[in-house]
Amino acid sequence: xAVRQDIHNSEIPALCRSCxxxxxxxxxxxxxEQLVELxxxxxxxxxxxxxxxxxxxxxxxxxxxxxxxxxxxxxxxPDGRQQIVGLQFAPDFIGRPFKRxxxxxxxxxxxxRVCAFPKTxxxxxxxxAPELGHRLHLQALDELDEARDWMLTLGRKTAAERVASxxxxxxxxxxxxxxxxxxxxxxxxxxxxxxADFLGLTIETVSRQLTKLRKDGLIAVENxxxxxxxxxxxxxxxxxx
Amino acid sequence: xAVRQDIHNSEIPALCRSCxxxxxxxxxxxxxEQLVELxxxxxxxxxxxxxxxxxxxxxxxxxxxxxxxxxxxxxxxPDGRQQIVGLQFAPDFIGRPFKRxxxxxxxxxxxxRVCAFPKTxxxxxxxxAPELGHRLHLQALDELDEARDWMLTLGRKTAAERVASxxxxxxxxxxxxxxxxxxxxxxxxxxxxxxADFLGLTIETVSRQLTKLRKDGLIAVENxxxxxxxxxxxxxxxxxx
DNA sequence: GCATCGCCTTGACCTGGATCAACCAACGTC
DNA sequence: GACGTTGGTTGATCCAGGTCAAGGCGATGC
Numbered sequence: 001x002a003v004r005q006d007i008h009n010s011e012i013p014a015l016c017r018s019c020x021x022x023x024x025x026x027x028x029x030x031x032x033e034q035l036v037e038l039x040x041x042x043x044x045x046x047x048x049x050x051x052x053x054x055x056x057x058x059x060x061x062x063x064x065x066x067x068x069x070x071x072x073x074x075x076x077x078p079d080g081r082q083q084i085v086g087l088q089f090a091p092d093f094i095g096r097p098f099k100r101x102x103x104x105x106x107x108x109x110x111x112x113r114v115c116a117f118p119k120t121x122x123x124x125x126x127x128x129a130p131e132l133g134h135r136l137h138l139q140a141l142d143e144l145d146e147a148r149d150w151m152l153t154l155g156r157k158t159a160a161e162r163v164a165s166x167x168x169x170x171x172x173x174x175x176x177x178x179x180x181x182x183x184x185x186x187x188x189x190x191x192x193x194x195x196a197d198f199l200g201l202t203i204e205t206v207s208r209q210l211t212k213l214r215k216d217g218l219i220a221v222e223n224x225x226x227x228x229x230x231x232x233x234x235x236x237x238x239x240x241x
Numbered sequence: 242x243a244v245r246q247d248i249h250n251s252e253i254p255a256l257c258r259s260c261x262x263x264x265x266x267x268x269x270x271x272x273x274e275q276l277v278e279l280x281x282x283x284x285x286x287x288x289x290x291x292x293x294x295x296x297x298x299x300x301x302x303x304x305x306x307x308x309x310x311x312x313x314x315x316x317x318x319p320d321g322r323q324q325i326v327g328l329q330f331a332p333d334f335i336g337r338p339f340k341r342x343x344x345x346x347x348x349x350x351x352x353x354r355v356c357a358f359p360k361t362x363x364x365x366x367x368x369x370a371p372e373l374g375h376r377l378h379l380q381a382l383d384e385l386d387e388a389r390d391w392m393l394t395l396g397r398k399t400a401a402e403r404v405a406s407x408x409x410x411x412x413x414x415x416x417x418x419x420x421x422x423x424x425x426x427x428x429x430x431x432x433x434x435x436x437a438d439f440l441g442l443t444i445e446t447v448s449r450q451l452t453k454l455r456k457d458g459l460i461a462v463e464n465x466x467x468x469x470x471x472x473x474x475x476x477x478x479x480x481x482x
Numbered sequence: 483g484c485a486t487c488g489c490c491t492t493g494a495c496c497t498g499g500a501t502c503a504a505c506c507a508a509c510g511t512c
Numbered sequence: 513g514a515c516g517t518t519g520g521t522t523g524a525t526c527c528a529g530g531t532c533a534a535g536g537c538g539a540t541g542c
Contacts, residue, residue, distance in 0.1 A: 147388040148326040154395035155441030200396030
């Protein structure tokens with residue numbers, strides 16, 4: 001009986017079987033038993049672009065993993081000015097551990113699949129699985145590095161450098177190993193308005209800078225969203241990285 | 242003999258006795274024995290403003306606690322443009338756990354006292370004291386919140402709002418509980434050049450905005466460094482917080 | 483077919499903050 | 513007590529990027 005129980009428990013939940021977060025994400029820190037436990041309170045959902053996943057106006061009582069798509073973290077001034085302070089890709093973790101509230105809104109930038117679970121379940125699990133806390137710590141440190149990189153961009157770079165930096169970020173995220181002189185193409189996960197909010201610019205300026213890069217032969221743009229970069233190295237030079 | 246050893250070991254090292262980091266900082270997570278162990282490799286030093294504590298050009302092999310003064314975290318573009326991406330006050334921890342290098346320079350903004358210890362000693366201790374890892378995690382999360390707050394300032398606020406936000410930050414740091422309508426005064430820990438690098442502005446613009454706040458009766462400035470704020474609430478309104 | 487809508491681009495013009503330059507005050511130091 | 517030097521202020525001018533306005537274009541609806 002005890003044996004059967006073990007066998008049963010060590011099966012990976014169906015929900016988690018094809019999930020990227022189980023390998024590269026935070027769930028990789030959990031044993032099959034813990035996965036079963038967590039998955040009991042978990043819901044996987046698919047949401048439209050624009051869906052608010054976490055609002056800054058209410059207290060947070062759930063965490064989530066991004067399974068597909070891109071989530072933007074947005075901060076808003078009382079008068080409506082907005083700044084995107086982070087982009088989360090699969091298999092990133094969304095949430096602010098050890099705090100009941102956050103001043104950040106998380107919103108789907110593209111179609112997004114997420115796996116959400118109650119704060120309490122995961123908080124309990126952190127105590128039992130130190131490796132889980134460690135992974136969350138690592139993600140926080142990575143996000144801190146990214147945030148500080150972006151502070152340099154926001155505080156000191158020109159519009160041209162910012163747009164090039166953004167394209168570089170997306171291109172490198174899609175293919176970190178890409179040949180620096182080769183061609184690389186991808187879909188932009190953000191609208192012009194979102195790009196502007198990410199770069200601290202207006203949509204007009206973003207549009208003009210993209211046009212400039214196009215006319216200078218560094219990129220090609222199809223259907224507004226699909227971008228081809230002709231040489232990451234040339235983009236890097238424009239971005240002043 | 243064993244008993245004497247115990248008594249001896251559980252004494253707090255002289256080095257740590259009056260140290261703020263032992264209470265509110267990361268060292269609060271350590272037992273007296275662990276403090277003794279760590280303090281064996283620790284050096285306390287007092288440095289002049291401008292001293293580079295950690296350079297982005299070499300690999301990091303030590304951590305430190307700020308005991309007094311203010312340390313600025315600086316990022317630099319190849320052409321020399323600079324952005325301050327964080328300010329560390331006592332008893333903050335300085336260092337990037339779990340990575341051999343960082344693209345950030347840490348530099349004393351004022352006269353600073355720090356307590357430095359080798360990376361290896363602390364890394365070893367993290368494994369033994371989970372509470373230590375937890376405190377570092379908490380600090381990383383706090384710094385992430387601060388960095389993102391500042392991204393909003395850099396990306397979307399006007400020069401006037403930025404300068405007011407900076408004064409508010411320093412004022413609140415000195416006295417988090419201050420009456421919102423009362424008078425509060427403090428010394429600026431940064432030169433105009435540093436303030437400009439923190440706000441993504443030029444020194445001229447910082448100077449003009451301070452003059453404006455002075456003429457509008459929100460602040461008084463003596464000897465360039467000493468500031469009195471007449472009503473934090475009025476400053477907040479200017480900062481658009 | 484052709485209205486309407488969302489998203490993007492382009493042009494004309496304006497302005498907030500950068501740049502350039504002069505000057506001031508405090509502080510060595512010879 | 514003249515003389516740099518460092519850190520800050522103020523004024524005049526300039527320009528990158530914001531603002532305002534018009535128009536393009538594909539998708540959706542009637």
